[in-house]
Amino acid sequence: xxxxxxxxxxxxxxxxxxxxxxxxxxxxxxxxxxxxxxxxxxxxxxxxxxxxxxxxxxxxxxxxxxxxxxxxxxxxxxxxxxxxxxxxxxxxxxxxxxxxxxxxxxxxxxxxxxxxxxxxxxxxxxxxxxxxxxxxxxxxxxxxxxxxxxxxxxxxxxxxxxxxxxxxxxxxxxxxxxxxxxxxxxxxxxxxxxxxxxxxxxxxxxxxxxxxxxxxxxxxxxxxxxxxxxxxxxxxxxxxxxxxxxxxxxxxxxxxxxxxxxxxxxxxxxxxxxxxxxxxxxxxxxxxxxxxxxxxxxxxxxxxxxxxxxxxxxxxxxxxxxxxxxxxxxxxxxxxxxxxx
Amino acid sequence: xxxxxxxxxxxxxxxxxxxxxxxxxxxxxxxxxxxxxxxxxxxxxxxxxxxxxxxxxxxxxxxxxxxxxxxxxxxxxxxxxxxxxxxxxxxxxxxxxxxxxxxxxxxxxxxxxxxxxxxxxxxxxxxxxxxxxxxxxxxxxxxxxxxxxxxxxxxxxxxxxxxxxxxxxxxxxxxxxxxxxxxxxxxxxxxxxxxxxxxxxxxxxxxxxxxxxxxxxxxxxxxxxxxxxxxxxxxxxxxxxxxxxxxxxxxxxxxxxxxxxxxxxxxxxxxxxxxxxxxxxxxxxxxxxxxxxxxxxxxxxxxxxxxxxxxxxxxxxxxxxxxxxxxxxxxxxxxxxxxxxxxxxxxxxx
Numbered sequence: 193x194x195x196x197x198x199x200x201x202x203x204x205x206x207x208x209x210x211x212x213x214x215x216x217x218x219x220x221x222x223x224x225x226x227x228x229x230x231x232x233x234x235x236x237x238x239x240x241x242x243x244x245x246x247x248x249x250x251x252x253x254x255x256x257x258x259x260x261x262x263x264x265x266x267x268x269x270x271x272x273x274x275x276x277x278x279x280x281x282x283x284x285x286x287x288x289x290x291x292x293x294x295x296x297x298x299x300x301x302x303x304x305x306x307x308x309x310x311x312x313x314x315x316x317x318x319x320x321x322x323x324x325x326x327x328x329x330x331x332x333x334x335x336x337x338x339x340x341x342x343x344x345x346x347x348x349x350x351x352x353x354x355x356x357x358x359x360x361x362x363x364x365x366x367x368x369x370x371x372x373x374x375x376x377x378x379x380x381x382x383x384x385x386x387x388x389x390x391x392x393x394x395x396x397x398x399x400x401x402x403x404x405x406x407x408x409x410x411x412x413x414x415x416x417x418x419x420x421x422x423x424x425x426x427x428x429x430x431x432x433x434x435x436x437x438x439x440x441x442x443x444x445x446x447x448x449x450x451x452x453x454x455x456x457x458x459x460x461x462x463x464x465x466x467x468x469x470x471x472x473x474x475x476x477x478x479x480x481x482x483x484x485x486x487x488x489x490x491x492x493x494x495x496x497x498x499x500x501x502x503x504x505x506x507x508x509x510x511x512x513x514x515x516x517x518x519x520x521x522x523x524x525x526x527x528x529x530x531x532x533x
Numbered sequence: 534x535x536x537x538x539x540x541x542x543x544x545x546x547x548x549x550x551x552x553x554x555x556x557x558x559x560x561x562x563x564x565x566x567x568x569x570x571x572x573x574x575x576x577x578x579x580x581x582x583x584x585x586x587x588x589x590x591x592x593x594x595x596x597x598x599x600x601x602x603x604x605x606x607x608x609x610x611x612x613x614x615x616x617x618x619x620x621x622x623x624x625x626x627x628x629x630x631x632x633x634x635x636x637x638x639x640x641x642x643x644x645x646x647x648x649x650x651x652x653x654x655x656x657x658x659x660x661x662x663x664x665x666x667x668x669x670x671x672x673x674x675x676x677x678x679x680x681x682x683x684x685x686x687x688x689x690x691x692x693x694x695x696x697x698x699x700x701x702x703x704x705x706x707x708x709x710x711x712x713x714x715x716x717x718x719x720x721x722x723x724x725x726x727x728x729x730x731x732x733x734x735x736x737x738x739x740x741x742x743x744x745x746x747x748x749x750x751x752x753x754x755x756x757x758x759x760x761x762x763x764x765x766x767x768x769x770x771x772x773x774x775x776x777x778x779x780x781x782x783x784x785x786x787x788x789x790x791x792x793x794x795x796x797x798x799x800x801x802x803x804x805x806x807x808x809x810x811x812x813x814x815x816x817x818x819x820x821x822x823x824x825x826x827x828x829x830x831x832x833x834x835x836x837x838x839x840x841x842x843x844x845x846x847x848x849x850x851x852x853x854x855x856x857x858x859x860x861x862x863x864x865x866x867x868x869x870x871x872x873x874x875x876x877x878x879x880x881x882x883x
Contacts, residue, residue, distance in 0.1 A: 475742045475746070
């Protein structure tokens, strides 16, 4: 059972992000919207890791960017609970008001090659947030950067080097050091380990787990890799075409999914055990187009349990008896298969 | 059974002569592929998986070159109707010795050995319809008319599960989704009935549900066409689900080759063991921390002396592993491994 989070860090409710589509004529009238994120609500409790999974184009990254206010949400509230107890709605703050909060909400990006400026030294990259927020400068800044680098497993003297002198895993460590520079509370990890080789991926995952402990961090861990999410997340939210279809504690979601999409997704993950070749559920067709989603439940054209009702009525995310949530008309009634433990 | 073999790679060395230095991308690879088998070639980026595949097709271009080794392709000569491979006459050719632009190589490449690539958007020509691209291969290798080639293209598009193939045949790659493009690539590769299909990370760019569709399709088509597949991937899950045999590569060498069960249940090489311990397995969450492999893959310009894995190996033996590169050792259970721990003279068994 999911307890009501004692101290939420962020409460997202009714978050929408639509990207307009313009016509071709001279007037360039708006002819539609890509509903990248459509009415998403969830809570992040202090110290927890929420995994956000789904296929490409489902809106995972857009949610992350709305939370960091890289994007201005189209609608919805992002209630951020500051350490002093004050609650601010991130969606309504302007640039100046956001600045102190940007110290506390940080991002780690997927591609360690394009997310570091090749013309800046590691000292500049990791020290930049400290300078922008006037935390320190000069010798103190260098000491602090050296400390941060050592904390993420790099040698302090590397700070004069440029990113090209580092391997992929080391660059990702630099990106993590940059995110840690201002004592953040919430870190949005957007496919943070997806570009890394398996042997290095484990190092970074373990580093993220250690840092969470030591700095009391909260993670929103966005990934398409269900095995990685299972390893790191306490709770998991599954997205399909801009909407959350299921939210539950990791183990419950993996062993006993309540949404047919979660079931199909889990069965599609290749298992590194030749004796457990899964009976895969092969989904027919393709992911729906978020600018022209199907009627009713967005998943119904591919769902093997779909009935008449699913074609007309859009199911909302409802809370089930045991505190977990699923957006399916038949949640709790279907006998779905999770993974065997 | 040696007469069962389709492809044998012996001591293959492919090197790139760059301004920055010599890159020994493939450094003495030995690999065997049996008829009808699916062999997985796994390893981390930069270990030489793709260069091995390119060497087989003689597609390595300057500044790279195959400098040593043999690639023996046991091709079945055309038989009378029925075409039973056992009774058919088998001719062995060394692909490494052929002229890359010569007639003989062109007859093999694309026809008997076909390849599919990771990123279909890059490897398909965006200027031509998928039908044109499939017909091109058919017209090159078979003596058929335009009309027949087109019919065949539609037929094969149907086989790979593209709906409305008769319409889609005239579409350009950008009009298709990622999964559909990869199906079109597979159709192109299969259009000439290859005996060996090399698939280089065929599902890496795809989502898991699409990946499941494509893998299912490949295995289904393999049964139908009876071809061998060399599946190159870094995803051990994909290997476990699809392959019969596995070859693990590290820094240009095959460090271990065996059946899929042997590799996953009792890996013999410390690198294979470490690799398997470092991946999260679905269903074993919170079973404990992952054990990463310390350090990083060495820079290709500065290969370590001795065994290439020794700087990261937990069972490294001083004055042996850092001096001499172990030979390929055949174990009793039929697999081969390159590690001193398994050398009978060392007396140290795992």
